[in-house]
Every structure is written in structure tokens, then in C-alpha cells.
Amino acid sequence: EVRLVESGGGLVQPGGSLRLSCAASEFTFSIYWMHWVRQAPGKGLEWVANIKADGSETEYVDSVRGRFTISRDNAKNSLYLQMNSLRVEDTAVYYCARSFNRVLDIWGQGTMVTVSS
Amino acid sequence: DIVMTQSPLSLPVTPGEPASISCRSSQSLLHSNGYNCLNWYLQKPGQSPHLLIYLGSNRASGVPDRFSGSGSGTDFTLKISRVEADDVGVYYCMQILQTPITFGQGTRLEIK
Numbered sequence: 405e406v407r408l409v410e411s412g413g414g415l416v417q418p419g420g421s422l423r424l425s426c427a428a429s430e431f432t433f434s435i436y437w438m439h440w441v442r443q444a445p446g447k448g449l450e451w452v453a454n455i456k457a458d459g460s461e462t463e464y465v466d467s468v469r470g471r472f473t474i475s476r477d478n479a480k481n482s483l484y485l486q487m488n489s490l491r492v493e494d495t496a497v498y499y500c501a502r503s504f505n506r507v508l509d510i511w512g513q514g515t516m517v518t519v520s521s
Numbered sequence: 522d523i524v525m526t527q528s529p530l531s532l533p534v535t536p537g538e539p540a541s542i543s544c545r546s547s548q549s550l551l552h553s554n555g556y557n558c559l560n561w562y563l564q565k566p567g568q569s570p571h572l573l574i575y576l577g578s579n580r581a582s583g584v585p586d587r588f589s590g591s592g593s594g595t596d597f598t599l600k601i602s603r604v605e606a607d608d609v610g611v612y613y614c615m616q617i618l619q620t621p622i623t624f625g626q627g628t629r630l631e632i633k
Contacts, residue, residue: 439622449562449570449613451622463620499569506558506617507575514569 406430406510408500413515420490420519426483426500426512434458434478437503440485442496443514452498453485468494490519523547523616527625535633540601542628544614549594550577558618561590561599564627565610573612574599606632 412424426438440452453464453474462474473486483500497514524547534540550558557577562570572581574590577597587602601608609632614625 448611448627449564449615449624451620451624454620454622465621503617505576506552506556507560507572508615508617508622509572509575509581511569511571 408502408510408512410498410500410512410515413498413517415518415520416490417521418490418492418519421486421488422490422517424485424487424498424500424515424517426485428481428483428502431502431510433476433481435504438474438476438483439501439503439508440474440483441499441501441508441511442494442517443499444493444496447496450496454503455483487517490517492519495519522621523550523619523623525614525616525623525625527612527614527628530626530628532628532630533633534601534604534630536606537603540604540608540630542599542612542614542630544592544597544599544625546595546597546616550597550616550618551594552618557593557597558616559590559592559597560615560617562613562615563608563610564613568610570613604630604632 407429409427439454455462455474459476471489475484499514501508501511526545528543559577561574564570578590589600611627611629
């Protein structure tokens with residue numbers, strides 16, 4: 405079964421850092437663009453970042469640019485999101501998702517990040 | 522940024538009745554390749570979103586034919602021909618023509 409499993413969420417103080425991981429299985433990870441999408445408690449979906457299949461290009465939403473870094477290790481079938489200088493407003497469930505031909509077709513179950521003192 | 526606007530935001534429906542959700546974008550989502558870069562997702566309670574309709578009008582694998590997508594340019598519609606109890610959740614449209622990728626506010630479908 406094609407699967408994405410996020411991990412690494414937790415409670416962190418404002419200004420702190422956290423690294424999220426997303427493990428892919430049962431598909432050729434190295435040919436897909438990958439994305440992070442987040443959802444604050446009780447709110448809608450917000451796209452955070454994406455990365456090209458070979459890792460050569462990345463894009464970010466303005467609110468995280470300069471603080472978050474998306475990366476991948478195709479040899480390990482893994483996607484990452486390094487989050488620095490975290491703010492209360494970054495509190496959300498973070499989903500990883502794959503895309504092909506402009507379709508985000510498979511999503512993980514999400515990992516919760518709580519930024520609070 | 523492309524702004525996505527959904528309506529209604531709340532949709533109470535009697536089982537067996539049809540339902541329709543509108544999604545409008547602040548600029549055309551028609552790509553030069555002829556496809557509309559608009560996808561529909563359903564997020565059931567306590568779950569992650571899953572794909573219903575891609576590129577405007579194509580049903581994703583395993584999606585019942587009760588669901589259909591239509592529209593082009595800036596105006597899109599998701600229709601459910603006969604709502605079932607399992608259809609409850611929040612429906613989102615999403616544009617992927619350009620970054621930042623943006624979503625509509627979500628439409629919460631509930632059963633009357």
C-alpha cells in the first residue's frame with residue numbers, strides 16, 4: 405500500500421526548533437515532488453513548502469520562508485521539514501503529501517506541532 | 522497569491538438529496554496545457570484530506586461516480602448526485618497553478 409508516515413511533532417517553546425520527518429513506502433519516492441501542508445486547530449488547510457523530485461528546487465509560503473527548510477533523502481525515501489524560530493502561530497497538524505502532474509494525491513496522517521510556553 | 526473562495530461554508534443535506542459546492546478563484550486556473558489546475562479534497566472527521574477530483578473534472582481512483590467536478594477558468598463546482606451519510610466532512614478546493622498553492626476556506630457538509 406502506498407503510504408506516507410509523518411513523525412517528529414511535539415511541544416516546543418516559542419523560538420525553538422523541531423525537525424519533522426515523512427517516511428514514504430510502496431512507491432518510487434525519487435520521481436515525485438513532495439509537499440508539506442499544515443492545519444491549525446479548527447482551521448483550514450495551508451500549504452507550507454514543496455521540493456522538486458531531485459531536491460534541486462524548493463518553494464515556501466511567505467510566513468515560513470527563512471525559518472523553515474524542506475529537504476529530502478531519496479536514498480532513504482524520506483522527506484524532512486526543519487522548523488526554526490517557531491512561533492505560536494505555527495501550531496498545527498503538519499501533513500506531508502506527494503504530487504504528480506499538479507495533483508497532491510497521497511497524504512500522510514499528520515503530526516501535531518504545538519508551540520507554547 | 523491566488524485567492525480561492527468557496528460557498529456555501531456550511532451545507533446541511535438530507536440523505537439521498539443532491540449537493541453542490543462552488544469554488545471561485547481570483548485568476549484563471551487554466552494552464553497552457555489545457556487543464557484546469559483545480560483539485561477537490563474531502564477531509565472526514567479525524568482524518569487527513571483525501572483526493573476526490575483532480576484537474577477540475579477527473580474522479581480519483583475509488584471515488585464513487587456520485588461525485589463530479591465541473592467548471593473552467595475561475596468558476597468550479599463539485600456536485601454530489603445523492604448524498605450519503607459517509608459523505609460528511611469538510612470539502613476543500615485547491616489551486617495548484619502557481620505557488621503558493623492555496624485552498625478554499627472549506628465547506629462543511631452535514632446530514633440533516
